Amino acid sequence: MSAVPPPRERRHDVIVVGAGMAGSLIARHLGDQGWRVLVLEAGTDTLSTWEGHQEAVDTFHAALYKVPNAPYRPNAAAPSPGVADLEGLPTGGYRAHGYLLQRGPLPYSSDYLRANGGTGLHWMGLTPRMHPDDFAVRTTYGYGRDWPLGYDDLEPHYRAAEQQLGVAADAEEQREAVGLPFPEGYTYPMEAVPRSHLDHLLAGRLDGTALREEPGAPAVPLRVVTTPHARNSTPDPRYDDGHGYRPAGAVGPNAYGERCVGNASCVPICPAQAKYTPLKTQAVWGPHVTLVARAVVSRVLVTGDGRVTGVEYQRYEDPAGPVHTTHTAEADVVVLAAHAVENAKLLLHSRLAGSSDQVGRNLMDHPTLLTWALLDRPTGPFRGPGSTSGLEGFRTGPARSVRAPFRVEIANWGWAWPAGSPAGDVAELLGIPADTTAPRPGPLFGPALRQALTGRLERQFSLQFAVEQDAESRNRVTLDPRHRDRLGIPRPVLTYDLSDHVKRGLAAARNVSRELFRLLGAEDHTAYAPGPLAPGHFRFDGADLVFQGAGHGAGTHVMGDSPGTSVVDPWQRCWDHPNLYAVGCGSMPSVGTSNPSLTMAALTLRSCEQIHRDLMDLHRPVTLRPHPVDKAPAASRRPGGRP
Amino acid sequence: MTPRPTTPPAECAGFVAVSVHLTGFDEFTLRSTGMVRLYHDTTIEQVGRAAVGRFLGDLAAAGDDPGRITDPVSLDIARAITHLWYLGVWPRLARATHTALGRETANTAFVVSPQAWSEGLVWRALGGHAPGARPPGFGTWAAPPPAPHPRPAPSGARP
Numbered sequence: 001m002s003a004v005p006p007p008r009e010r011r012h013d014v015i016v017v018g019a020g021m022a023g024s025l026i027a028r029h030l031g032d033q034g035w036r037v038l039v040l041e042a043g044t045d046t047l048s049t050w051e052g053h054q055e056a057v058d059t060f061h062a063a064l065y066k067v068p069n070a071p072y073r074p075n076a077a078a079p080s081p082g083v084a085d086l087e088g089l090p091t092g093g094y095r096a097h098g099y100l101l102q103r104g105p106l107p108y109s110s111d112y113l114r115a116n117g118g119t120g121l122h123w124m125g126l127t128p129r130m131h132p133d134d135f136a137v138r139t140t141y142g143y144g145r146d147w148p149l150g151y152d153d154l155e156p157h158y159r160a161a162e163q164q165l166g167v168a169a170d171a172e173e174q175r176e177a178v179g180l181p182f183p184e185g186y187t188y189p190m191e192a193v194p195r196s197h198l199d200h201l202l203a204g205r206l207d208g209t210a211l212r213e214e215p216g217a218p219a220v221p222l223r224v225v226t227t228p229h230a231r232n233s234t235p236d237p238r239y240d241d242g243h244g245y246r247p248a249g250a251v252g253p254n255a256y257g258e259r260c261v262g263n264a265s266c267v268p269i270c271p272a273q274a275k276y277t278p279l280k281t282q283a284v285w286g287p288h289v290t291l292v293a294r295a296v297v298s299r300v301l302v303t304g305d306g307r308v309t310g311v312e313y314q315r316y317e318d319p320a321g322p323v324h325t326t327h328t329a330e331a332d333v334v335v336l337a338a339h340a341v342e343n344a345k346l347l348l349h350s351r352l353a354g355s356s357d358q359v360g361r362n363l364m365d366h367p368t369l370l371t372w373a374l375l376d377r378p379t380g381p382f383r384g385p386g387s388t389s390g391l392e393g394f395r396t397g398p399a400r401s402v403r404a405p406f407r408v409e410i411a412n413w414g415w416a417w418p419a420g421s422p423a424g425d426v427a428e429l430l431g432i433p434a435d436t437t438a439p440r441p442g443p444l445f446g447p448a449l450r451q452a453l454t455g456r457l458e459r460q461f462s463l464q465f466a467v468e469q470d471a472e473s474r475n476r477v478t479l480d481p482r483h484r485d486r487l488g489i490p491r492p493v494l495t496y497d498l499s500d501h502v503k504r505g506l507a508a509a510r511n512v513s514r515e516l517f518r519l520l521g522a523e524d525h526t527a528y529a530p531g532p533l534a535p536g537h538f539r540f541d542g543a544d545l546v547f548q549g550a551g552h553g554a555g556t557h558v559m560g561d562s563p564g565t566s567v568v569d570p571w572q573r574c575w576d577h578p579n580l581y582a583v584g585c586g587s588m589p590s591v592g593t594s595n596p597s598l599t600m601a602a603l604t605l606r607s608c609e610q611i612h613r614d615l616m617d618l619h620r621p622v623t624l625r626p627h628p629v630d631k632a633p634a635a636s637r638r639p640g641g642r643p
Numbered sequence: 644m645t646p647r648p649t650t651p652p653a654e655c656a657g658f659v660a661v662s663v664h665l666t667g668f669d670e671f672t673l674r675s676t677g678m679v680r681l682y683h684d685t686t687i688e689q690v691g692r693a694a695v696g697r698f699l700g701d702l703a704a705a706g707d708d709p710g711r712i713t714d715p716v717s718l719d720i721a722r723a724i725t726h727l728w729y730l731g732v733w734p735r736l737a738r739a740t741h742t743a744l745g746r747e748t749a750n751t752a753f754v755v756s757p758q759a760w761s762e763g764l765v766w767r768a769l770g771g772h773a774p775g776a777r778p779p780g781f782g783t784w785a786a787p788p789p790a791p792h793p794r795p796a797p798s799g800a801r802p
Contacts, residue, residue, distance in 0.1 A: 064754055194785040262779050383788070384784025426730055430722045444710070445725060446708075449666070450666070450668070457768070
């Protein structure tokens with residue numbers, strides 16, 4: 001760090017709103033091309049130093065509830081939704097506390113994180129590509145919305161994203177088992193992350209068999225397939241025509257940021273920094289990128305002709321303090337990269353991009369069904385990354401016309417997500433119910449307790465069925481001026497539900513799980529009922545089901561090929577505003593069954609090319625004129641604020 | 644002259660002996676967590692010396708078998724200390740216990756320190772490690788888990 005005073009320069013080429021994965025990638029690329037980029041981050045910047053990272057690990061260890069946001073300080077000036085904000089009611093239904101206001105029949109059950117690095121600090125780090133079939137679900141299967149792009153358009157950008165995130169995977173296996181096209185000879189930057197012992201056990205019993213999700217349905221061949229990860233494994237020497245790959249960007253001593261060492265805490269924080277986070281991209285930002293944290297963008301500023309001129313933002317020093325100050329910043333291009341819900345909030349509050357009436361609509365997630373069982377032998381639970389393999393056979397095919405498809409993740413952390421293991425098991429065997437007025441059953445102590453615990457925990461495993469949600473205009477983010485955050489910005493109001501197509505997908509997942517457990521000879525312990533920990537409970541076809549959020553918010557500034565029916569064009573540029581981009585999962589017209597971050601990164605890198613072209617076009621008159629343009633007019637448009 | 648070897652008194656010897664009965668782990672393992680003093684102090688802070696004294700008496704009267712304690716307050720203290728050892732978390736007491744003890748602190752659960760979470764015995768019962776602490780190394784998750792060794796606790800120790 002140098003002692004040079006901050007630049008006095010007020011005008012930037014690009015303002016990026018949000019320093020998460022998309023925003024950090026955009027800033028890197030445009031900065032490398034020489035554009036002056038100002039990144040405004042609503043949250044605090046506490047993890048980009050070694051001390052700050054260590055403190056977050058400690059905060060996670062000391063947290064009573066190990067929820068995804070646990071390591072990151074609560075911030076009243078830029079609040080984040082948390083998974084513990086939702087409470088199921090005893091006879092069904094839910095109540096929402098916290099930042100998001102919820103008015104739908106079912107709750108939007110996902111969190112996100114407003115901090116430098118964004119939700120990419122606590123993501124699991126799984127990076128499967130979308131399937132080629134996923135881009136045309138309306139045309140092919142009759143539900144949801146089509147993309148204005150196809151897999152082939154995105155393919156080179158997938159490779160670029162895999163380079164930026166440092167993906168470990170086996171291209172040959174992905175080609176064969178998932179059906180993904182790759183250029184001849186492509187290798188990922190790193191070799192696949194080793195499969196867990198559980199994966200090996202399941203592969204031994206499932207590979208080569210087949211399963212019917214109901215009698216008469218076609219048989220789906222089963223095969224355990226390694227999942228791509230943005231997690232350091234062994235660099236593949238064949239990568240990049242034999243140049244290989246070297247992970248970079250971790251803070252702290254040299255040994256950090258090397259291969260995954262099996263902390264088994266990818267969510268909520270990887271202590272070894274083996275998992276990609278946007279902070280690693282920030283570590284290689286060039287000198288043209290300026291980050292200002294604790295700067296909450298409240299409005300995008302626009303002129304009468306629809307061009308945006310910059311943003312208004314609120315700065316605070318102390319997240320707990322009551323004081324904030326209002327500033328503006330100007331730029332030629334503004335890029336919103338603040339999360340699907342926050343991008344929609346900003347567009348709605350600024351009354352922008354609304355001609356199609358699609359802003360905030362088409363909110364999607366991957367509603368996730370958890371099932372859990374005991375195998376007949378130790379599974380080695382609570383070790384390694386959260387999931388290292390999955391079953392890919394239910395991701396596409398004619399069944400999609402009838403029910404939503406799903407990807408099956410094999411979960412390595414026992415019943416941690418579905419049943420709160422092992423803490424829940426300890427409390428139960430000790431006779432400590434959650435309700436302090438409930439009678440306390442006789443406890444086990446000593447060797448009996450220890451053996452009972454081992455017996456209960458060592459054979460645990462669970463499956464996570466991430467179901468595709470179709471874009472529906474009724475699922476949406478709106479604002480209610482009566483409900484504002486501490487800075488006076490309206491809070492997002494969510495209206496969310498699942499279509500019957502999704503519910504049929506969840507019900508099919510339950511059937512597939514039963515069959516899988518039968519084939520595995522596993523004891524199925526899955527049970528769904530309303531209750532405080534089941535806000536996602538609903539009944540369908542006479543059966544109880546409970547879904548979870550996957551943290552994959554999408555669709556709220558949907559991309560399309562026509563200004564009348566979509567918010568952004570295929571470059572994620574707002575149809576209504578030629579120099580305003582809204583990037584991220586909010587642009588996705590459908591989400592397939594893939595964890596969406598890699599696709600978001602690919603789309604983002606693709607947009608960088610167009611933003612660069614837009615900026616070149618804007619600056620072209622300068623270079624074409626015989627004499628340089630006087631700088632004075634630009635300098636006279638001084639925004640009031642200090643970034 | 645050779646100085647006569649002396650054995651310094653072990654720290655919190657009584658608390659450790661009781662904890663052996665409660666947890667099923669031996670003294671060496673309990674001490675190796677580094678948590679003995681903190682858990683001892685936490686217990687006294689949370690329920691008071693008098694209640695701890697009654698609990699010790701009740702445990703002795705039960706022949707050092709905590710499962711045979713009949714007094715509900717003492718049994719709840721036994722639950723809490725065991726919970727503390729297994730998870731690093733002081734749990735909420737039964738409301739009746741909380742009232743009977745006349746506690747002035749709130750009846751809330753908390754992780755006593757970041758290290759306490761990492762030292763939870765539940766991970767040792769599995770032959771594993773707490774998430775986010777003591778990672779075993781690249782690729783170790785591919786191997787079968789180590790067989791747990793439910794070594795019976797020595798029964799000779801007295802509080």
